[in-house]
Amino acid sequence: MSNRKLNNYISVDCVIFGFDSEKLNVLVVDRTLKADDGSDEFSDLTLTGNHIYEDETIVEAADRILYDLTGLRNIYLEQFKTFAAPDRLKKENDRKWLLHDNRDPDKRIVSIGFFALLATQKVTLEWKGRNVRWMPVEEVGELGFDHNLILSEALVAMRNKLIHEPIGFELLPDKFTLSQLQKVYEIILDTTFDKRNFRKKVGRMKYLIPLDEKQKGVAHKPARLYMFSREVYEKTRKEILNFLV
Amino acid sequence: MSNRKLNNYISVDCVIFGFDSEKLNVLVVDRTLKADDGSDEFSDLTLTGNHIYEDETIVEAADRILYDLTGLRNIYLEQFKTFAAPDRLKKENDRKWLLHDNRDPDKRIVSIGFFALLATQKVTLEWKGRNVRWMPVEEVGELGFDHNLILSEALVAMRNKLIHEPIGFELLPDKFTLSQLQKVYEIILDTTFDKRNFRKKVGRMKYLIPLDEKQKGVAHKPARLYMFSREVYEKTRKEILNFLV
Structure with a gap:
């Protein structure tokens, strides 16, 4: 150098x-x-x-x-x-x-x-x-x-x-739970979301992929792990006029 | 200088x-x-x-x-x-x-x-x-x-x-018709919108203010003029998670 x-x-x-x-x-x-x-x-x-x-x-x-x-x-x-x-x-x-x-x-x-x-x-x-x-x-x-x-x-x-845009995933480990995902948005946007409503909405995201894997080493009931697929996101995103929604 | x-x-x-x-x-x-x-x-x-x-x-x-x-x-x-x-x-x-x-x-x-x-x-x-x-x-x-x-x-x-965000208005005169507004979006996004659907959606924008004024000097039936209110937009915008919609 x-x-x-x-x-x-x-x-x-x-x-x-x-x-x-x-x-x-x-x-x-x-x-x-x-x-x-x-x-x-x-x-x-x-x-x-x-x-x-x-x-x-x-x-x-x-x-x-x-x-x-x-x-x-x-x-x-x-x-x-x-x-x-x-x-x-x-x-x-x-x-x-x-x-x-x-x-x-x-x-x-x-x-x-x-x-x-x-x-x-x-x-x-x-x-x-x-x-x-x-x-x-x-x-x-x-x-x-x-x-x-x-x-x-x-x-x-x-x-x-x-x-x-779904960039919140970038702040998480490669595999994460829905609670962790919700936490990211709540902390950064300084707000709270209703858990059921949040899950209903993220359930529609095709680029949020549920895995056949659960958390390990947690005291509570282990939750399902998910991953974010940028590839799926890029292929399915619609360039809608969001402000018109 | x-x-x-x-x-x-x-x-x-x-x-x-x-x-x-x-x-x-x-x-x-x-x-x-x-x-x-x-x-x-x-x-x-x-x-x-x-x-x-x-x-x-x-x-x-x-x-x-x-x-x-x-x-x-x-x-x-x-x-x-x-x-x-x-x-x-x-x-x-x-x-x-x-x-x-x-x-x-x-x-x-x-x-x-x-x-x-x-x-x-x-x-x-x-x-x-x-x-x-x-x-x-x-x-x-x-x-x-x-x-x-x-x-x-x-x-x-x-x-x-x-x-x-509604920045298309910035490309129009201060007073404009809904056809002109639709044209801006169609040209810049290289797409077409169904006229009725477009009007239904922009009709919901509180910051798009209909005026008691019509076009002047046009060959066709003069259309109503509108203005964009940045003040209303800033006060009514919801910071929703658009990608969750």
Whole structure:
């Protein structure tokens, strides 16, 4: 990799959402700047991201960042918005961080935002020893750079997509129960659904495939497992005018 | 404006769609490079766009470009995707154009794509004497830079949005007939709707307001005019799980 050159004004920020069957989390990275005496000048958190290499596309950069952090490929990934406000890197900690890294805090950096969806249990975060961890979205405080804005815009885009297309499955393990599916929608849309009504509606989805398998190792009566078939979804989707319904 | 500085690596491209009651058009600009003897070195077309000023946001840049070309403010405008492929400015004409303009064709330029929707009749293109014109989307040939890709991605994003949200109204005059409304959807989605069924469905939209006014100056029996109320739409929209319906 040493002969590849990073572009110093185009970056990709990835908002990596992970569902742990109870809550929605986001992957954050520790940003700690050491003072000359070895103490912490400051320590805060940012989203995950990186500059792009001169020879790669922005999608390739996003895939690389995701693989680097999670060890996974073919994660659900969507470009949702680009951020380039003149003051986006100008908070005090951001300036210190950039200067310490021999970068010019007054140079405008454009960042292309992607969000990714996965089940936290699929990921082994320690695989490359990066300083990252899951944090419940509800507990996220002030982040570095303009990353609070990027996170909130990612949530808006993700919720909007979730309403129109079946992407909730991406936050679950490959095999899941209907209760887990209902939980995903309830948590992310901050609502509750009537259990019978929800099951009646999802029962109509041809792309939700019941398996001849049940949960294992649960205290309660094990529930049936299901899988989502993107192939069936793509083949059966109707491009109806939903707002006319 | 002379003291404002343009950023030389961040640009905004606007795909300005205009509906003329028969077809969907896009605003294109003539790009003609003169040779030393005054003849045309080449002449082709591009979408409309510009670099951003160092002190403006990308949305402010898009608004400025739209106003500059159409004289209109508060046009429907949406950021849909960002383009930064390493080879996006490397076709022969693009290199010549950039070199002639004293720009480095090997410098990576990231372009944030917006699409805008309006009725062509609202615009007086001549207002600033720019070299722009409407072209039916179906008749667009090879464009400069990566603008064919930007146009096709804008069409995908616009159609996808049209399916889920009532943005078709933005392509019509402020007052329109139900036939005109049906035409917009038929043209853009490349389909036909049964007239009675379409009217039954749009009749349920609380945000489609019938007016006590009829068409004027038409040969046939004048039809009733309607308007779209974004205010009513925002207040009555239900964030239902459309794909569950």
